[in-house]
Amino acid sequence: MSEQMTYILSEISKQNPLHGKKLKKTLSALKDYEQIADHVIDKYSALLKKQGRTIDYGIDCYLKMINDVTYESVQFIQSGKYTSTSFEEVNKRVYGNPEIMEYYMHGLIMSTVLWRHHYHIYNFFVNTFPKYTKDVKRYLEIGGGHGLFVSEAMRILPKDAAIDLVDISQSSINMAKGLIDSNRVNYILHDVYKYDKDKTYDFVTMGEVLEHVEDPLGLLKKIKSLLKDTGTAYITTPTNAPAIDHIYLFNNVQEIRDLIHKAGFEIKDELVLPTEDMTEEEANRTKTTLLYAAFIK
Amino acid sequence: MNQNEILAECNKIFIDQLDNPSIVLKRETTAADIDEWDSLNHIQIIVAIEKRFKIRFTSSEIQNFKSVGDMCDAIAKKVTA
Numbered sequence: 133m134s135e136q137m138t139y140i141l142s143e144i145s146k147q148n149p150l151h152g153k154k155l156k157k158t159l160s161a162l163k164d165y166e167q168i169a170d171h172v173i174d175k176y177s178a179l180l181k182k183q184g185r186t187i188d189y190g191i192d193c194y195l196k197m198i199n200d201v202t203y204e205s206v207q208f209i210q211s212g213k214y215t216s217t218s219f220e221e222v223n224k225r226v227y228g229n230p231e232i233m234e235y236y237m238h239g240l241i242m243s244t245v246l247w248r249h250h251y252h253i254y255n256f257f258v259n260t261f262p263k264y265t266k267d268v269k270r271y272l273e274i275g276g277g278h279g280l281f282v283s284e285a286m287r288i289l290p291k292d293a294a295i296d297l298v299d300i301s302q303s304s305i306n307m308a309k310g311l312i313d314s315n316r317v318n319y320i321l322h323d324v325y326k327y328d329k330d331k332t333y334d335f336v337t338m339g340e341v342l343e344h345v346e347d348p349l350g351l352l353k354k355i356k357s358l359l360k361d362t363g364t365a366y367i368t369t370p371t372n373a374p375a376i377d378h379i380y381l382f383n384n385v386q387e388i389r390d391l392i393h394k395a396g397f398e399i400k401d402e403l404v405l406p407t408e409d410m411t412e413e414e415a416n417r418t419k420t421t422l423l424y425a426a427f428i429k
Numbered sequence: 430m431n432q433n434e435i436l437a438e439c440n441k442i443f444i445d446q447l448d449n450p451s452i453v454l455k456r457e458t459t460a461a462d463i464d465e466w467d468s469l470n471h472i473q474i475i476v477a478i479e480k481r482f483k484i485r486f487t488s489s490e491i492q493n494f495k496s497v498g499d500m501c502d503a504i505a506k507k508v509t510a
Contacts, residue, residue, distance in 0.1 A: 149460040154467040202472060203488040209476045210485075408469060 134170050143191045151198055158248045169245040176241050179311045190242050197239030200376050208374035216379050219346050226377040233303035241278040249405040249423040253368055256403045256425050258284050264364045265289050268334040272296045274324045275341040279308025298322050332360045342369040343378045352395035368425040384416045385424050397428040430508050435501045442477045446470055456498030482508055
């Protein structure tokens, strides 16, 4: 493991030994981990440097996010529900709260190299996306978050492809701007349900957004309306994943597939990732998080 | 319920959740002393403690659990309140 990742894991273990122990167990088994983790952390470190910060800030944010996830997980096991169920509630609690958004976005980008399922989903996107990019002229990412996926898409897409990023949070857009550091991306602060463009897109990416809305079917239909007939979308969303801003609970992967089909899409490539060492059936039974990703047309 | 009784109940919960009958908890016990105790089964342990003692921890209480003694103190405050 690189010096950089060794430092990150050692600091996490010092500050949260229980979590450090879990990370050491899961990360040691990942293929090509060192090279990919370094690529992501180098990108993120460049952003921190511009902000006059060090990786210690990212570690601190990540651990705050872990505290939130731990508390939300306890509540979820006790009640079988997420703690918030309306968009209005999480908009006030999270998206409209710059202090929380700040550590949440930094924590999430760190999770790309610290959570096995986020690491795999990142690789799935980077490795499968090129199959669909040949004729892409217009690319849209909805809920760009920290900007890592847009930055990778920009690297893979044809050089003349126009790139739009729509997000409801100014904090997310600010972070994505800093991470991407290119004037090629058009940043749009907007509610995607109300977002209308004259021209449609060849490709739409929407990573981990469906669980943040009250009406995921409506959102999938909105994507369908934003896509050209030949267009493709890349969607990810988790099942049983308590978090401070998750409101729509998918109980299993089939519920997600059913919704995708109901919105008029076909699934072309998909990946189901249990977050722990267990099968999909065990994860459903024990209500443990699974992350689902699909390229759909 | 006194501290020794709370510790004994927690010991039963740890044995059950971590599936290790040889666990003997002390107040000073930390994650470093029990191999199987990590952040994933820590959540299950907290849930089991909350059910057993019919209490609910706050987010900041959970964050401050650094040892078994911290957990026992938080339980004691709630069951005697």
